[in-house]
Amino acid sequence: LALVMPAAAALTGTGKAYDAVAVERLKADTGARLTLSDATGTVRFARATQGRSFGPAGSQKKADHSMSFLMANGKAFGLANARNELKLIGSSKDRIGASRVNFGQVYRGVPVFGATLMTHYDARGNLTVVNGTIVPGIRVNTVPGKSAGEAGAAALRLVPGKGVAVRGSHLMIFREGLAKGVPGANHLAYEVEVGNGTNIREFVYVDAHTGKKIDQITGIFDVKDRRAYNAGGATAPGPNYPATPFWVEGDPLPTGTTEADNMINASGETYDLFK
Numbered sequence: 627l628a629l630v631m632p633a634a635a636a637l638t639g640t641g642k643a644y645d646a647v648a649v650e651r652l653k654a655d656t657g658a659r660l661t662l663s664d665a666t667g668t669v670r671f672a673r674a675t676q677g678r679s680f681g682p683a684g685s686q687k688k689a690d691h692s693m694s695f696l697m698a699n700g701k702a703f704g705l706a707n708a709r710n711e712l713k714l715i716g717s718s719k720d721r722i723g724a725s726r727v728n729f730g731q732v733y734r735g736v737p738v739f740g741a742t743l744m745t746h747y748d749a750r751g752n753l754t755v756v757n758g759t760i761v762p763g764i765r766v767n768t769v770p771g772k773s774a775g776e777a778g779a780a781a782l783r784l785v786p787g788k789g790v791a792v793r794g795s796h797l798m799i800f801r802e803g804l805a806k807g808v809p810g811a812n813h814l815a816y817e818v819e820v821g822n823g824t825n826i827r828e829f830v831y832v833d834a835h836t837g838k839k840i841d842q843i844t845g846i847f848d849v850k851d852r853r854a855y856n857a858g859g860a861t862a863p864g865p866n867y868p869a870t871p872f873w874v875e876g877d878p879l880p881t882g883t884t885e886a887d888n889m890i891n892a893s894g895e896t897y898d899l900f901k
Contacts, residue, residue, distance in 0.1 A: 704762030723749030
């Protein structure tokens with residue numbers, strides 16, 4: 627059974643392509659299924675169509691073969707020159723023989739927050755998938771106007787708590803809105819880790835030129851404190867919310883209601899995974 631998809635279906639994503647010509651060329655040359663990032667307009671996922679690949683590595687090292695592919699097609703992913711903008715992080719191989727090569731993006735030697743690109747090879751050494759996030763069109767002054775100490779002091783003012791101190795800082799390129807999947811401006815920034823070593827750990831991103839906060843990401847969340855409600859057949863959250871929860875953290879479990887038990891257990895497992 628063969629499923630033939632129209633050409634337009636080979637490209638998904640609601641964002642506008644950063645380099646539409648390069649994206650169309652990659653699609654035409656390889657027949658790949660492409661997905662664009664809503665935040666950057668660059669290709670964030672490319673899969674070769676069934677029975678095809680982006681080429682075999684052959685006798686080449688996979689890192690070298692990946693770099694050759696990205697030098698030829700990098701503009702679709704947001705790279706002007708892959709050799710100058712990517713730094714090899716490492717490679718790995720799984721139990722069935724498939725392998726992957728991981729690159730991190732740098733701009734004039736400065737690492738770019740959240741920007742990595744990974745190439746995937748099947749057990750026969752064929753490049754079949756490329757995925758990740760690249761921040762295109764970076765144009766920032768990489769000489770900071772503020773010191774790491776000044777950035778740390780600014781971050782400390784934003785994170786109250788007993789025993790809180792700066793636990794480290796790194797200079798990087800920070801794309802505003804990238805983690806949220808929305809477009810934003812590029813900044814030279816300090817990632818300042820602030821915490822007390824126990825229950826407070828915050829990552830504050832401070833503009834390295836202005837000293838102002840760009841973003842803040844929590845590294846430690848509160849302990850489990852779940853509440854389950856019975857909507858009573860009504861549209862959620864129902865008449866019992868928020869005054870009369872069906873179950874709260876510390877109540878006996880199982881509750882005797884299978885549906886509730888499944889939901890409570892699943893929420894606990896989700897918490898444990900991320901913790």
